[in-house]
Every structure is written in C-alpha cells, then in structure tokens.
Ligand SMILES: Nc1nc2c(c(=O)[nH]1)N[C@H]1C(S)=C(S)[C@@H](COP(=O)(O)OP(=O)(O)OC[C@H]3O[C@@H](n4cnc5c(=O)[nH]c(N)nc54)[C@H](O)[C@@H]3O)O[C@H]1N2
Ligand SMILES: Nc1nc2c(c(=O)[nH]1)N[C@H]1C(S)=C(S)[C@@H](COP(=O)(O)OP(=O)(O)OC[C@H]3O[C@@H](n4cnc5c(=O)[nH]c(N)nc54)[C@H](O)[C@@H]3O)O[C@H]1N2
C-alpha cells in the first residue's frame with residue numbers, strides 16, 4: 004500500500020467526516036475537483052464509503068472559501084491583509100492581554116476536525132508557553148463523558164476494543180447511537196456479522212431510529228434512564244451467576260459498592276422496568292441476551308455522552324463488562340463510537356482543558372515531565388476552563404482573547420444565543436477557518452486566518468479504534484491558505500517561543516508528538532507510539548494506517564487492552580463506579596411539557612459548511628424539522644408538513660413538523676445542522692439548556708424542557724437561482740444546494756405582490772410569469788439563453804408547484820420549448836414525473852419511485868436495489884428502504900385484515 008496508487012493516479016487519504024475513519028482514494032481531475040472512491044485496503048472500511056464520503060467530490064469548490072487573511076478595519080468591515088501583518092497583529096494583541104491580565108485571560112477553542120499535528124502545536128503553545136490551560140475543544144460537547152468514564156474506570160482514556168470485535172461479537176448492543184446514519188460503514192459491518200454469523204442486535208434509544216430497524220430487540224427507554232437499565236443489568240448478572248469472579252477479584256476494585264448502588268437504583272427486573280419506562284418483558288429479554296452472550300460489544304455514542312449524567316452512564320455500561328470480564332477480548336468489549344474524524348487525536352495530544360498532553364494529567368509528576376520535554380518553564384499547572392464555562396467566562400469579561408480553530412460554536416454550543424452574544428464582548432477574537440462566512444465568523448470576528456481544508460492539508464487523524472491514518476493533500480492549496488499547525492507556530496514564534504515551534508513540516512510535529520508519548524513512559528501510560536518517533540519524512544508520507552499503542556521496538560501494535568487486567572491506575576486495577584441515582588437535571592413543567600432531543604440526520608455534517616455544498620446530500624432532508632409523536636401532535640394542535648414554533652427557556656425556532664410514530668410521546672427531536680447561514684429560524688443550539696455533567700463538563704444536548712405551538716403560513720414556495728439570494732424579511736426559509744445553484748424553500752404570510760417586487764429586484768432581464776393573485780398563486784422565471792437563471796414559485800400551502808420537478812428543470816442546461824411552456828405549471832410532465840423526496844442519494848431515487856416499486860412487488864431492500872439501483876452503491880439508505888418495505892407490508896396486511904373483517 005503506497006500513498007499514491009500509480010495505477011489510478013489516486014491519493015490515499017482519510018474521510019474528513021465521522022470517527023469511523025474510512026480510507027478514501029482521491030483522484031484529482033486537474034480542474035480543482037476529484038473523483039472519490041473507498042480505499043479497498045483501508046482496514047476501517049475495506050473500500051466502502053457512506054453517502055457523505057461518496058459525495059466528497061462535490062464539496063471541493065472554492066465559492067465559499069476563505070482564501071486570504073482578513074482583519075476588521077476601523078470602518079468595521081473586513082479587509083484583506085498580508086499574512087505577516089495578520090500574524091504580527093494576533094501575536095501582539097495576545098501578548099498585550101497576557102501581560103496586562105495574565106494568561107487566564109486568553110483561550111483557544113479547538114476542534115476534533117483539526118489534524119493531530121495542528122492540535123499538538125496549539126496545545127503546546129497555550130499550555131506550555133502561554134501558561135494557561137484554557138484550551139478546550141468541541142470534543143467537550145462530544146466525547147468528554149467517555150473520556151471521563153474511561154479515566155475513572157481504567158485510569159486512562161483507553162478504548163479497549165477494535166473494529167474486528169464487531170465482526171466477532173454474538174451480541175451488539177447500541178446505546179444512544181444512531182449508527183445507521185452517523186457511523187454507516189461500521190453499521191454495515193455489524194449487519195454483515197448479523198447476516199453471516201447470526202449476531203443479534205439490541206438498540207437502546209428513546210427514538211425508533213433507522214438503526215433500530217435491524218434490531219432483534221429495540222428498547223425505547225425514557226430519556227436519561229440508561230444508568231438504571233445498566234444498573235439493573237449488573238444486578239441481574241450478579242443474581243444469575245453470570246459474573247466472572249476471578250476477573251473481579253484479580254483485576255478490579257469497588258465491585259461491592261457498585262453492586263449495592265445498582266441494587267438501590269434498579270434491584271430487579273420490575274424496578275428496572277419502572278425506572279426506564281420499558282416493559283418487564285423487554286427488560287428481561289435484554290438481560291437474558293446479555294447474560295447468555297459472552298461475546299458482546301456495547302457501543303455507545305451521544306445518547307450516552309451528552310447527558311447531565313453522561314459519565315455515570317458510561318461507567319454503568321463499563322461496570323457490566325468488567326463484572327463479566329468481557330473486555331478487550333475478541334468480540335467482547337465496551338466501545339465508545341467517536342464522532343469527529345480526529346476526536347481521538349485531540350484526546351491524544353491533550354486538547355481538552357483537563358488533560359495535559361499524550362494522555363498525561365495535571366498531576367505534579369506529569370506536569371514536570373511535560374515541562375522538561377517541552378523545555379517550557381511557564382507550563383500551566385492546573386486545569387483550564389471547559390467549553391461551556393469558557394464561554395461563560397467570556398460573557399463575564401474574564402476571558403478577553405479567544406482563538407477559535409475549526410469549529411462553529413455560535414451554532415453548536417448549548418444556549419447558542421448566549422454563546423454568540425459572548426463572542427461580541429471579546430477584545431480579541433481570532434478565527435482560523437476554511438469558509439469566509441459562518442455564524443461564528445459573523446459574530447464579530449476581528450481576525451480571520453485562512454486554513455487549508457481537507458484535500459489540501461496533510462497530517463494524521465485517529466479513528467474510534469485507535470487507528471492513526473494519514474490525511475494527504477491531493478489538491479493545490481488555494482489562495483494563501485496555510486496549515487493550521489503552521490499558523491499557530493508562526494504566532495508562537497512572534498510571541499518569542501521560536502525554538503520550541505520551529506517546525507518545518509507536519510512530519511516534524513508528528514515525530515515530536517510520538518517522542519513525547521514514549522518519553523519516560525515505560526508502559527505506565529496507555530498512549531505510546533514510540534515506534535513512530537523516528538519516521539523519516541518519506542516514511543511519514545507512506546505511513547499506512549496503524550493502531551496505537553505501538554511502542555519502540557514493537558513489530559506490531561497492541562490490538563486490545565485489559566483482557567488480563569493491566570489497568571493504568573497505580574494498583575493496575577479497574578474501578579467499578581457506583582453511579583448517582585439517575586435523574587434528568589431539568590424538570591418539565593406545565594409551560595414546558597415536552598423534552599427536546601437533538602441530533603443528526605443521515606446526509607448532513609454538523610453546521611453544513613462542507614456537506615451543505617453538495618447537491619446530492621441536500622436531497623434527502625432539505626428542510627429543518629421537528630419530529631413529534633402523533634398523540635402529541637393532536638394534543639398540541641400541530642399537523643404533519645405544517646410549521647410549529649418550539650420554545651425553551653433559552654430560545655425559539657420555527658420548524659417544519661414531521662409527525663411520526665417513531666418518536667416517543669412527550670419528546671421532540673430536531674436536527675442540529677441548520678444555522679443562521681442556512682435557515683431563518685432553525686439554529687437549534689439556541690434552544691438547548693447549558694446544563695453539564697459534573698465530571699466531564701459535557702452538556703446535556705438531548706433533554707431540554709420545551710413547548711410547541713402550531714405556526715401558520717398562508718403561502719409556501721421555493722426559489723432557485725444560480726447565485727445566492729437574500730430573501731425578503733420575515734419569511735421562513737431554508738437554503739439547500741441544488742445541481743446548478745441554490746434552492747430556497749420558504750413559507751410566508753405576506754401578499755404575493757411583495758414577491759413579485761422582490762423577484763424583479765433580484766433578476767435582470769425578462770420574466771416569464773404566471774399570476775393568479777386571487778387564487779394565491781405566483782410563478783415566474785427568468786432565463787439566460789434557454790437556461791433558467793432564477794425562478795420563483797409561491798402558492799397556497801399545498802399548491803406551490805412541485806419542487807422536485809422544477810429542480811430537475813433548473814438543473815438542465817437548456818429547456819426545450821415544451822419544457823419552457825410547461826415550467827410555470829409547476830407540475831410533473833412527461834419524462835419528468837416527480838420521484839418524491841430523495842431516499843437514495845447516490846442514484847437520486849425518490850420515495851415515490853420506491854413506493855411504486857414496492858407496490859408492484861419489490862418486497863425487500865435487495866429487490867428494490869435490483870430494480871432501481873437504490874441502495875446499491877454506498878448502502879446508507881438501505882435501512883430506510885427496509886423501513887419503507889416494512890411499512891408497506893404493515894399497510895398491506897392491515898388492509899387485508901380490514902377486507903377480511905368486512906367480508
Ligand atoms: N450523518 C452524520 N453523521 C455523523 C455526524 C453528523 O453530523 N452527521 N457527526 C459525527 C459526530 S461528531 C458524532 S458525535 C456522532 C454522533 O452519533 P450519534 O450519537 O449516533 O448521533 P445523535 O443523533 O447525536 O444521537 C444518537 C441518539 O441518541 C439518542 N438519545 C437521546 N437521548 C438518549 C438517552 O437518554 N438514552 C439513549 N440511550 N439514547 C438517547 C437520540 O435519540 C439519537 O438517536 O456522529 C458522527 N457522524
Ligand atoms: N444541540 C446539539 N448541539 C450539539 C450536538 C448535538 O447533538 N446537539 N453535538 C455536538 C457535537 S458531538 C459536535 S462534534 C459539535 C460539532 O459542532 P461544530 O464543530 O461547531 O460544527 P462544524 O460544522 O463541524 O464546524 C467546523 C468548522 O470548522 C471549519 N473547518 C473544517 N475543517 C477545518 C480545518 O481543517 N481547519 C480549520 N481552521 N477550520 C476547519 C468548518 O468550515 C466549520 O466552520 O456540535 C455539538 N453541538
């Protein structure tokens with residue numbers, strides 16, 4: 004395996020999205036783009052990519068990119084400046100504030116999307132040389148509870164298992180993970196095990212997600228009650244003689260206290276059922292499956308981490324694995340699914356405010372060791388502020404300078420309006436970014452530094468199974484963009500720390516990072532990549548995916564941890580943790596009777612700065628929505644496909660309503676992806692309570708008390724344009740990238756004449772119009788040659804024209820006379836029948852087409868695939884295909900039943 008496959012001219016790199024860490028083959032087209040394929044040799048994906056990975060080639064455009072350093076000038080506008088001036092300015096202002104107010108007055112806020120080398124240099128500068136540990140990362144919102152849980156139980160932030168365990172397990176338990184949408188390639192790996200070996204799957208989630216579609220058992224528990232479920236499980240394991248007493252005796256401590264606490268939380272199947280809202284049968288079935296499957300992997304993600312007792316949830320899960328000795332053995336382990344491409348790398352370098360570097364902590368011996376290694380006399384000696392506290396300190400004026408790299412906190416922090424307002428108070432606000440504009444940049448940035456993006460930057464990332472892979476550049480860096488590590492290093496030099504930051508390449512940074520991991524290690528610390536300390540530049544370029552630890556002298560990495568103990572506490576024992584009695588920290592009230600759960604959708608990534616530029620990915624769920632159970636929909640008077648306003652004590656959003664049985668009564672679900680840049684009122688982070696876990700500081704993003712009321716709009720519509728549009732004020736809108744330009748789905752209460760005026764103000768040239776103001780309809784299009792330049796469709800709720808049909812016409816290079824004439828009818832025409840909302844992003848197959856095929860006899864995902872190709876490329880839509888087929892089956896049998904009863 005080499006970095007460049009000569010046969011293909013393709014560069015081997017790693018996907019920039021989720022923590023699965025799939026290998027990608029990128030073949031530049033010499034026109035700024037690239038063909039993308041899965042790398043068959045990468046052990047994370049063996050050639051597979053999900054819908055997001057497959058669409059990477061559509062996200063390489065430079066339209067939205069930040070290409071030059073910019074600074075806010077005295078007039079208040081941003082102006083281009085030279086790199087040297089920008090760096091001088093940042094260094095000078097940081098130095099001034101540190102001198103005046105001390106190192107505690109400055110902070111960095113980093114991201115699991117930085118490369119390890121970027122992260123290492125930023126952490127070294129802040130903790131080692133500026134002398135403050137106010138460096139935290141968006142991993143605080145993501146993995147912090149897993150980190151804290153690991154450290155409490157294992158004495159280190161160690162992931163004991165690996166992906167091969169998913170192939171070897173007999174039981175896969177997914178807790179608070181929608182892996183079908185969020186870790187699709189791993190999910191397919193689990194399904195392959197199910198198919199080949201008959202592994203069973205349990206899914207534990209208050210929502211019946213697409214992940215639950217393949218489950219042998221789905222446990223739709225009440226939110227926040229996972230600790231009760233796993234406490235009940237521990238008791239059941241103890242009661243039925245399923246414990247591994249030898250393992251408990253030789254390798255652990257604290258079992259009796261943990262069991263006693265578990266008994267007080269959920270001492271029986273009945274008590275567990277009561278605490279979780281599950282039936283006794285469901286609980287008993289789960290306990291039986293777990294008890295009888297020595298090879299069990301429990302995978303967990305944000306339904307576990309993002310809670311006010313996330314760390315306890317993690318430990319309640321780990322307790323069950325320790326008690327049965329099912330840890331670090333083939334097919335048996337607890338397994339934290341990491342979110343971002345380099346969530347793990349960030350933890351390795353110490354990107355979190357409560358860690359130092361190379362998995363060392365703020366203990367006197369570790370501080371001394373890192374100080375000597377870095378030759379850093381001013382090293383921080385105590386933990387810094389965690390993300391939510393950091394932004395509170397900014398709001399209070401205690402932190403005066405902030406440098407944000409690779410994250411969009413004005414959208415993604417809880418109580419995001421408050422976070423955004425805090426940014427405006429900063430004396431110095433620096434952002435390193437790929438994009439020219441996002442909500443954080445627009446919150447009053449003073450200096451904007453252009454960072455190289457995926458495809459341009461080069462370094463390493465670590466995936467969920469501790470596997471370090473190379474991201475490699477395959478495109479020329481555009482404009483004056485620079486690697487993040489270089490930017491930080493240049494500022495460090497200007498602060499007077501030149502000798503410690505004289506890095507010439509990512510390889511040099513990596514070697515130092517590897518050396519620190521091995522420095523005075525001697526097996527006492529889990530993270531050790533000493534074998535990679537002396538990689539030459541060429542070897543670094545050619546580095547094949549490698550797991551850690553790989554210590555100096557090792558010929559192969561260690562794949563798993565703890566099968567025979569060897570924990571990282573001083574006594575080498577694991578700790579059972581007695582969790583607190585589970586309780587959500589915020590109460591619902593008469594005014595806020597529901598709980599708002601937030602999370603992800605299949606085809607978008609976070610705040611959409613990259614995935615939002617792909618037309619293919621914009622097809623699946625183009626509008627921000629709130630999902631609600633049918634009973635609650637009736638109770639609160641909201642209808643499917645209408646609009647509703649969701650309010651919490653922190654903020655408000657207006658969202659499209661999706662009524663669904665898959666949602667639990669009493670709960671709402673809204674996706675996190677829309678921001679002020681992409682929708683009028685759908686920045687869901689603004690609704691979320693800033694309540695955090697006491698151990699990890701991770702916010703509870705999934706259970707904010709909320710209320711919902713219907714919100715009426717008289718008109719619906721959409722606009723399509725070759726250039727971005729500014730819609731009239733007070734319109735509800737969501738922007739989506741479409742083939743050939745930008746789409747805007749909107750709803751409005753004003754009169755149609757306003758739309759006509761608006762359209763004339765944003766187009767030039769002649770308009771073809773269809774006007775029926777009395778009937779509430781206005782449609783218009785302008786053309787350049789035979790191609791639509793801009794078009795607008797407005798009408799009463801269900802008669803605004805068919806978005807999918809018009810989108811296809813908009814994508815066409817030229818319209819025939821017939822098409823032109825019928826365009827303004829907004830209805831499907833010959834050969835352009837609406838396929839309905841797109842389910843299969845790869846082949847653009849819509850729901851209507853799929854349902855037609857099902858009605859005509861295609862009963863399985865495979866049969867649908869054979870007919871329509873849907874699901875046959877990346878496979879991300881297979882869970883949804885199965886759901887549609889199953890729903891049709893239910894409807895068919897229900898109809899059959901009705902007929903039988905009638906006759
Ligand atoms: N498509 C896509 N994939 C992604 C990302 C993306 O933006 N888009 N982001 C990546 C990142 S950074 C992350 S962190 C991961 C996140 O991956 P996941 O954690 O799988 O995703 P989420 O949708 O945040 O939440 C998972 C589930 O937790 C459930 N949940 C809520 N409360 C509870 C509870 O109390 N108990 C239990 N058991 N479950 C609960 C929610 O209903 C939800 O279905 O995804 C990664 N992959
Ligand atoms: N309500 C709610 N809130 C959540 C969550 C939730 O489930 N619910 N999930 C949380 C989780 S798990 C996560 S991980 C966060 C994610 O939230 P964010 O990190 O805020 O989201 P992104 O959109 O990924 O932001 C990344 C930014 O960095 C830029 N960028 C990308 N690559 C680079 C690079 O190499 N260098 C630089 N300098 N910039 C780069 C992108 O253009 C983008 O603006 O959201 C958290 N917030």
Ligand code: SF4
Nearest residue numbers: 018020021025053056
């Ligand atoms: S599963 Fe999809 S998003 Fe995650 S790394 Fe693989 S291709 Fe990328």
Ligand SMILES: [Mo]
Nearest residue numbers: 144145342343
């Ligand atoms: Mo995340």
